[in-house]
Amino acid sequence: MDTSTHSPSQAPSAATPSVSLGNGESRISRAKDKVKLKAESVDVFYGDTQAIKSIDLDIFENEVLAFIGPSGCGKSTFLRCLNRMNDTIDICRVEGRITLDGKDIYAPERDVVLLRAQVGIVFQKPNPFPKSIYENIAYGPRLHGLAKRKAELDDIVESSLRRAGLWEEVKDRLDKPGTGLSGGQQQRLCIARTVAVSPDVILMDEPCSALDPIATAKVEQLIDELSESYTIVMVTHNMQQAARVADRTAFFHMGDLVEVDSTDNIFTNPQDQRTHDYITGRFG
Amino acid sequence: MSNLALIAMLLMLMALAYHLGLTRSRAVASHRDVRLHSRPGYYGTLVALWCGLPAFALFLLWSLFAAQLVDTLVVQQLPVDLVASLSDRELQTLMRRIAALADGRGVAGGGSPEELAAAAHMARLETIGQLSLAAVTAVVAVVGLVFARRRISPHWQARNHVERVITIALGASSAIAIFTTIGIVLSMLGEALRFFSFIHPADFFFGTVWNPRFSSAGAGAQGQFGLLPLLWGTLMVSVIALLVAIPVGLMTAIYMAEYASPWLRSVAKPIIEILAGIPTIVYGFFALTVIGPFLSMLGDLVGINIRTTSAMTAGIAMGIMIIPFVSSLSDDIITQVPKSLRDGALGLGATKSETIRQVVLPAALPGIVGAFLLAASRAIGETMIVVLAAGNNPVLHANPFEAVSTITVTIVNQLTGDMDFASPQSLVAFALGLTLFVITLGLNVIALVVVRKYRQQYE
Amino acid sequence: MTLSIEQRREHRLTTIEKSLARRHRKENGFRRLGLAAVLAGLTLVTILFASILTKGIPAFWQATLYTEIHFDPEVIDLPPAPVREAGETPYAFNERHTQWMTQVGLVNWQSLIDASLERALGEEVEPRQLRDLRALVASGERYALRDRFIADPSLLGDTVTIKMLAGADVDVWVKGNIDRDLPDARQQLSPQSRAWIDVLQDEDVLRQSFSTALFVNTDSRSSLASAGLAGAFMGSLFMMLVVIALSVPIGVSSAIYLEEFAPKNRLTDLIEININNLAAVPSIVFGLLGASIFIGYLGLPISAPLVGGLVLTLMTLPTIIIATRASLRSIPPSIRQAALGIGASRVQTVFHHVLPLALPGILTGSILGVAQALGETAPLLLIGMNAFVANVPGTPLEQSTALPVQIYLWQGNELRNFFEARTSAAIIVLLGLMLSLNALAIWLRKKFETRW
Numbered sequence A: 001m002d003t004s005t006h007s008p009s010q011a012p013s014a015a016t017p018s019v020s021l022g023n024g025e026s027r028i029s030r031a032k033d034k035v036k037l038k039a040e041s042v043d044v045f046y047g048d049t050q051a052i053k054s055i056d057l058d059i060f061e062n063e064v065l066a067f068i069g070p071s072g073c074g075k076s077t078f079l080r081c082l083n084r085m086n087d088t089i090d091i092c093r094v095e096g097r098i099t100l101d102g103k104d105i106y107a108p109e110r111d112v113v114l115l116r117a118q119v120g121i122v123f124q125k126p127n128p129f130p131k132s133i134y135e136n137i138a139y140g141p142r143l144h145g146l147a148k149r150k151a152e153l154d155d156i157v158e159s160s161l162r163r164a165g166l167w168e169e170v171k172d173r174l175d176k177p178g179t180g181l182s183g184g185q186q187q188r189l190c191i192a193r194t195v196a197v198s199p200d201v202i203l204m205d206e207p208c209s210a211l212d213p214i215a216t217a218k219v220e221q222l223i224d225e226l227s228e229s230y231t232i233v234m235v236t237h238n239m240q241q242a243a244r245v246a247d248r249t250a251f252f253h254m255g256d257l258v259e260v261d262s263t264d265n266i267f268t269n270p271q272d273q274r275t276h277d278y279i280t281g282r283f284g
Numbered sequence B: 001m002s003n004l005a006l007i008a009m010l011l012m013l014m015a016l017a018y019h020l021g022l023t024r025s026r027a028v029a030s031h032r033d034v035r036l037h038s039r040p041g042y043y044g045t046l047v048a049l050w051c052g053l054p055a056f057a058l059f060l061l062w063s064l065f066a067a068q069l070v071d072t073l074v075v076q077q078l079p080v081d082l083v084a085s086l087s088d089r090e091l092q093t094l095m096r097r098i099a100a101l102a103d104g105r106g107v108a109g110g111g112s113p114e115e116l117a118a119a120a121h122m123a124r125l126e127t128i129g130q131l132s133l134a135a136v137t138a139v140v141a142v143v144g145l146v147f148a149r150r151r152i153s154p155h156w157q158a159r160n161h162v163e164r165v166i167t168i169a170l171g172a173s174s175a176i177a178i179f180t181t182i183g184i185v186l187s188m189l190g191e192a193l194r195f196f197s198f199i200h201p202a203d204f205f206f207g208t209v210w211n212p213r214f215s216s217a218g219a220g221a222q223g224q225f226g227l228l229p230l231l232w233g234t235l236m237v238s239v240i241a242l243l244v245a246i247p248v249g250l251m252t253a254i255y256m257a258e259y260a261s262p263w264l265r266s267v268a269k270p271i272i273e274i275l276a277g278i279p280t281i282v283y284g285f286f287a288l289t290v291i292g293p294f295l296s297m298l299g300d301l302v303g304i305n306i307r308t309t310s311a312m313t314a315g316i317a318m319g320i321m322i323i324p325f326v327s328s329l330s331d332d333i334i335t336q337v338p339k340s341l342r343d344g345a346l347g348l349g350a351t352k353s354e355t356i357r358q359v360v361l362p363a364a365l366p367g368i369v370g371a372f373l374l375a376a377s378r379a380i381g382e383t384m385i386v387v388l389a390a391g392n393n394p395v396l397h398a399n400p401f402e403a404v405s406t407i408t409v410t411i412v413n414q415l416t417g418d419m420d421f422a423s424p425q426s427l428v429a430f431a432l433g434l435t436l437f438v439i440t441l442g443l444n445v446i447a448l449v450v451v452r453k454y455r456q457q458y459e
Numbered sequence C: 001m002t003l004s005i006e007q008r009r010e011h012r013l014t015t016i017e018k019s020l021a022r023r024h025r026k027e028n029g030f031r032r033l034g035l036a037a038v039l040a041g042l043t044l045v046t047i048l049f050a051s052i053l054t055k056g057i058p059a060f061w062q063a064t065l066y067t068e069i070h071f072d073p074e075v076i077d078l079p080p081a082p083v084r085e086a087g088e089t090p091y092a093f094n095e096r097h098t099q100w101m102t103q104v105g106l107v108n109w110q111s112l113i114d115a116s117l118e119r120a121l122g123e124e125v126e127p128r129q130l131r132d133l134r135a136l137v138a139s140g141e142r143y144a145l146r147d148r149f150i151a152d153p154s155l156l157g158d159t160v161t162i163k164m165l166a167g168a169d170v171d172v173w174v175k176g177n178i179d180r181d182l183p184d185a186r187q188q189l190s191p192q193s194r195a196w197i198d199v200l201q202d203e204d205v206l207r208q209s210f211s212t213a214l215f216v217n218t219d220s221r222s223s224l225a226s227a228g229l230a231g232a233f234m235g236s237l238f239m240m241l242v243v244i245a246l247s248v249p250i251g252v253s254s255a256i257y258l259e260e261f262a263p264k265n266r267l268t269d270l271i272e273i274n275i276n277n278l279a280a281v282p283s284i285v286f287g288l289l290g291a292s293i294f295i296g297y298l299g300l301p302i303s304a305p306l307v308g309g310l311v312l313t314l315m316t317l318p319t320i321i322i323a324t325r326a327s328l329r330s331i332p333p334s335i336r337q338a339a340l341g342i343g344a345s346r347v348q349t350v351f352h353h354v355l356p357l358a359l360p361g362i363l364t365g366s367i368l369g370v371a372q373a374l375g376e377t378a379p380l381l382l383i384g385m386n387a388f389v390a391n392v393p394g395t396p397l398e399q400s401t402a403l404p405v406q407i408y409l410w411q412g413n414e415l416r417n418f419f420e421a422r423t424s425a426a427i428i429v430l431l432g433l434m435l436s437l438n439a440l441a442i443w444l445r446k447k448f449e450t451r452w
Helices: A017-031 A075-081 A112-118 A133-144 A150-163 A183-195 A213-226 A239-245 A263-268 A273-279 B002-032 B040-077 B080-085 B088-102 B113-151 B158-198 B201-205 B228-259 B262-277 B280-302 B311-336 B339-347 B352-381 B384-389 B407-415 B424-457 C005-060 C090-106 C109-121 C127-134 C141-151 C168-174 C191-202 C230-261 C266-280 C283-297 C305-329 C333-341 C346-374 C378-382 C403-411 C416-448
Strands: A035-046 A049-060 A064-068 A092-100 A119-122 A201-205 A231-235 A248-253 A256-262 C061-070 C159-165 C206-210
Touching: A035 A075, A035 A231, A049 A075, A049 A231, A049 A256, A064 A075, A064 A239, A075 A201, A075 A231, A075 A248, A112 A119, A112 C005, A119 A183, A119 B339, A133 A150, A133 A183, A133 B352, A133 C005, A150 A183, A183 A201, A183 A213, A183 B339, A213 A231, A213 A239, A239 A263, A248 A263, A248 A273, A256 A263, A256 A273, A263 A273, B002 B040, B002 B113, B040 B088, B040 B113, B040 B158, B088 B113, B158 B201, B158 B424, B158 C230, B158 C266, B158 C283, B158 C305, B158 C346, B228 B262, B228 B311, B228 B352, B228 B407, B228 C005, B262 B311, B262 C005, B262 C416, B280 B311, B280 B384, B280 C005, B280 C403, B280 C416, B311 B352, B311 B384, B311 B424, B311 C005, B339 B352, B352 B424, B352 C005, B352 C266, B352 C283, B384 B407, B384 C403, B407 B424, B407 C283, B407 C378, B424 C266, B424 C283, C005 C061, C005 C416, C061 C109, C061 C168, C090 C141, C109 C127, C109 C141, C109 C191, C127 C191, C141 C159, C168 C191, C168 C206, C168 C416, C191 C206, C230 C266, C230 C305, C230 C346, C230 C403, C266 C305, C283 C305, C283 C378, C305 C346, C305 C378, C333 C346, C346 C416, C378 C403, C403 C416
Parallel strands: A064 A231, A064 A248, A119 A201, A201 A231
Antiparallel strands: A035 A049, A035 A092, A248 A256, C061 C159, C061 C206
């Protein structure tokens, strides 16, 4: 994959639509074959307050889609709906329809365990378990019984760590606690932990907000690499980041999905005034 | 009564001092047209303190030592041969009779001439003492008042002085906790050492037979004071209690923290916590009248003979008592495990129970172990349940359905009734108490350190 | 890497699907286990309260005789009560009064009761059956009769209906707490007594009546039916007064010092660990401290509520200190900064601003500490408060017992089928007091609860 096309200098500046279109189109056309996740008029309520208002959105296979918007706009809430992490919040209620490969994920017969094995999630703050690095990665495969033998498990651990670009850094201390790693390493460990289950979709909730710029760059590079084989949906508060890594970008505002388009279009030729105000820094 | 009158007089003097300090400071402020360092109230308080504190200190000292002083003086005045012919105990009785005569209560038969003379002497001494005490405290109070009132000036930092006194008083209060511990250690150490002058420590700590006999049996009939049967009984009951309390308490905590609806939580939690507020004597009674007979009945069904009072009966009752202790401590600790860890496991597709067992509990383990240690310390030190329901049978055996005896039961047995602090039969209670204190102290300190470390980990 | 991503995903889906049923069974099992634990806890509370209530509530009513007593002048042959004369020493008066009281005591009060029962039964009782007759009435009632007469000598010659407690065995029999089919040899009452009970019940002379004795009498060993809680209640009350008067001011002061003034150094760290440890020291150790220091060394009186109160004070202090510190800590620092910022000293800040805000928490913690002290038994046994005391103590220095200790003494009484109920009744009284204290604490917390 050609990562150089996503250099930050290109993204938010006032380039003409025609120039940027070519770039974005190429990636979208590659990704656009198949709808992976589909949201149809989704509403989310916390108690009596409505956090998400009737959102319709298609997410395509193997694309990187970024959610941006001011804090409290509902982008994280919506992200967590996609693998039903909101189930853990008692007062949260989801209405509407979200389908994965055409099947409703909120259907009563749908098993949330299976869903989350298909749609993994990486959180804002790195949250490695207080166990060894090896056990952190092995946890998911063990949980789901994915490895019959120790060798198989070793293999999964190694390949996942390699995928997360962490193998070289930790291969000599797999039995050391995961909490002893640096923040950026911890976050990549969490990504490797998610990858170890081989999900179809990886959700990332502001994965770099707790990291320094160097660690952020590494994680962004990793996202780029992962997008070859995974569908990635990420929330970010950082517009440059969206511009650097995302194929498409969705702008949320006060519970509404204002617009979604190729990243270049969003940053150079937004259709909605609110999007325009946000990306030019009037608010947020 | 005259002591009360004296206290009333001092309080009145202090009130007067406050008023004088107040007016004086106001006068100073207005006359010289300068700003006082502090508000007038502080000057008043300070003058009152100067007036009252030394006088009260004097009064306290006098109360502590006066009775002894008077007694000594009275004894000196008694005929020498009379005093010499009396034993300590008889002398005490005589002094009590004299005191009764002196304060007008009288004694049966009216008292001998010597007694009446001594009583008159005592009454005189006491009157003199009271009067001189009143005079001296009054003088001290007035001197303090005058001295302090004279010092009132705009530069005198009255507020700082008052606040210093307050801070010192507060600090002194917190020292009481330290003195309590020192008191516990010293008193038990002292008496235990006296016990070890009768019984060799090795015979106590490693003895396998507990048979103290009675102190009245005479010096020749010295009993055997082996700690091990008691320690064993204590352990047996505590282990049974923990086997009851830990699973139920921990599972309750997990269910309450992770599964229960807010409604169930709000109803069930206080109800279970009621168990924590019930006095232990009630658990003892419950064990004796409900658990014991119930176990006995069960035993009859299976065809084994279970005694009503046994290690099992006491252990189960104690377990019930500790359930809320374990559950509320564990609940606190489980809810402290950050939500992000739970989310991490759930996000990988773990079920709730897998998350709890494989991620939450291991993360909470140090804290939970600390809670268990505190529960164990509580079980080991529990008294009334075992006094009532364990059967008091200080013999080494391994059958939990047999009666046992524990350290605490034995302390109660040896120290109730006659309180003669000279025989090993009562002194052993302090050696046992010291053992108990050291064991629980060890458990508590380890538990507190573990829990504290755990708290810091997630702060 | 032998498998491609797609293969892995396929493999993964089928594997997970196969194990799902098992995992969900485990999940449900775990959840049920938790629910079972909660239910077990709730059930235990229910059983505990049910057993105590079912045993104890009947004991609030007691078999009582309502008979007509004739204050027969032939039996009560007494001079008028002595009056203190001017110039008489208290001692001399005491002497005279004692003499008179001895005469009063020599009156055969029991014969008045015997006569009234004979009238109620409508038959002459032979002297050899007198024992059976006297078994019907609590033996303490003759002294009650005596005291009644002393209080009102004008009763002489009158016939009055008087409420008298039936004997403890009678109460047991009437309530059916003993198997009526047991052979005579194992019955507590003779066949004659039991027959009379039936007659008296038919005539409604013997009936259940609310037991005021339980509340106004002290413990009794000779007249078990009239044993009451008054002495123990006063003892507990005195102890609680001592505890409140000492532990609350000292506890709150030391908490204020540790939380607001103490420098953070080794010493305060030590005090902190020490307080946490004291909170977990077994209560019986405090009893040993009391026995050795307060009684052995300082020579304070044995069995006195003052000593009990002191011991319980030391025991309660850590609870109050910890609760107060928690309450002080929950006051946000912004309040302190605001007060300090406008020039208040630290003492003024604490006493004018922080303490009033922390008061509800302090109050709640103190009440809970006092409630805990109220139920404590073990340390009191070691300072002699398990002695039998027949008087209501008038001062904290007199011999006394306490409510939980009274429960301990009663449960050990040999007349099990009477005292099991009596003990449960005493437990109900104690729990009632403790739960009201707790309810008060909860109410205070709810009323003044502030969220920052």
